[in-house]
Amino acid sequence: MIPSAAWTQGYPARPVRLIVGTPPGTSPDAIARLFGQWLSERVGQPFIIENRPGAGMNLATETVVRAPADGYALLLSSLTNAIDATLYTKLNFDFLRDIAPVGFIGDNAFLMAVTPSLPVKTVPEFIAYAKANPGKVNMASGRNGSAPHIFGELFKQMASVNLVHVPYRSSFYPDLFAGEVQIAFIAVAGSLALVKAGKIRALAVTTTKRSEALPDLPTIGEFVPGYHASAWLGIGAPKDASAAVIATLNKEINAIVSRPDLKSRLAGLGIVPRPMTPAEFGKFCADETDKWAKVIRNAGIKAD
Numbered sequence: 001m002i003p004s005a006a007w008t009q010g011y012p013a014r015p016v017r018l019i020v021g022t023p024p025g026t027s028p029d030a031i032a033r034l035f036g037q038w039l040s041e042r043v044g045q046p047f048i049i050e051n052r053p054g055a056g057m058n059l060a061t062e063t064v065v066r067a068p069a070d071g072y073a074l075l076l077s078s079l080t081n082a083i084d085a086t087l088y089t090k091l092n093f094d095f096l097r098d099i100a101p102v103g104f105i106g107d108n109a110f111l112m113a114v115t116p117s118l119p120v121k122t123v124p125e126f127i128a129y130a131k132a133n134p135g136k137v138n139m140a141s142g143r144n145g146s147a148p149h150i151f152g153e154l155f156k157q158m159a160s161v162n163l164v165h166v167p168y169r170s171s172f173y174p175d176l177f178a179g180e181v182q183i184a185f186i187a188v189a190g191s192l193a194l195v196k197a198g199k200i201r202a203l204a205v206t207t208t209k210r211s212e213a214l215p216d217l218p219t220i221g222e223f224v225p226g227y228h229a230s231a232w233l234g235i236g237a238p239k240d241a242s243a244a245v246i247a248t249l250n251k252e253i254n255a256i257v258s259r260p261d262l263k264s265r266l267a268g269l270g271i272v273p274r275p276m277t278p279a280e281f282g283k284f285c286a287d288e289t290d291k292w293a294k295v296i297r298n299a300g301i302k303a304d
Contacts, residue, residue: 011071011245012045018235020076021060023053027108027189031233031269032076035105038256056084056145056303058091065093069240071249075099077236079108079147082288086296087145087303096289099236101281102246103253106266106273107230109188109207110151112220113200115179123204123223126183130161139163140172140181144304150292151185151206151229153299158224167304176200187231188213189270206230212267232288233271234281250278 018036022028029051036047052060057080067073081095093099112123120126130137139156141149144167156163166172166181175181177199186200188211194200195214204220205211206229220227235253237246256262257273266273276284295301 012043015046015048017050017073018047018076019050019052019060019063021053021057024051028076039252042252056080058084062093064238065098067238069238071241071245075236077234079231083145083292085289086293096286098239100239100241100246101278101285102235102237103250104276104281105233106271107207107232108270109205109211110185111188111191111202112204113186113202114183115176116198116201117179118182123220126203127159127161134162135164137163138166138181140166140168140176140184143167145301147231148185150295154229154295157298158227187270246278
């Protein structure tokens with residue numbers, strides 16, 4: 001491979017930090033560590049994962065916003081950044097203004113899953129059941145404004161159903177298994193064993209395309225036209241990072257997500273990779289921020 005201008009100018013000459021806004025062991029952390037390993041192999045310098053959880057993604061994001069714009073501090077950006085732009089009213093930064101889009105990793109599909117005791121097996125049956133039992137179907141999530149919460153709120157708005165949101169500070173899975181709550185939107189990664197064991201019933205996936213892991217499972221959009229929700233991941237940099245560094249990082253990211261063997265590794269983690277230019281990723285972030293702002297405002301969601 002012929003090195004790009006950025007590499008020939010000496011970048012990176014030392015380890016690069018990839019800041020992650022979730023704790024070690026979470027799905028974003030696992031994906032960041034894979035990407036860090038792959039990038040390290042391609043450029044010959046370590047990409048060190050640094051976990052900065054707290055306040056949604058805001059501690060991690062602010063760390064990168066305040067870092068020197070030399071390409072040695074990068075952000076694992078995500079849907080949470082697009083949500084937090086509206087969910088939090090007093091941030092010390094503006095995600096779209098202060099984080100430069102570098103590259104898109106991929107879409108992270110979620111499942112629309114119900115407790116097995118609920119007498120529905122399809123999305124249309126669920127919609128009919130919810131309309132026949134308004135205010136009696138409980139929807140679990142990890143916290144107000146989390147991806148499971150806003151995915152459910154988008155479904156409520158588009159399908160015109162009345163679901164009662166029940167936020168949990170600990171795992172909601174035991175109550176979902178037992179039928180104390182009836183529905184949740186949960187990541188495909190880590191859920192397949194629960195589906196196969198019959199502990200939950202998957203009705204559909206939230207993304208536009210069906211999941212490779214569950215190819216027979218329809219999308220919500222097949223029944224609720226236009227529905228799409230993804231806990232996507234990408235990589236960002238401080239706003240004044242050089243165009244050469246951004247362009248070369250983007251080239252490396254796109255090379256990784258285009259490799260069939262690495263795509264299959266990501267698919268195993270629930271990620272559907274797709275390459276984007278920095279400009280395309282920037283527009284995508286702006287569109288996502290606008291989309292979820294409308295959902296958050298319509299639902300009156302406030303941060304915990």
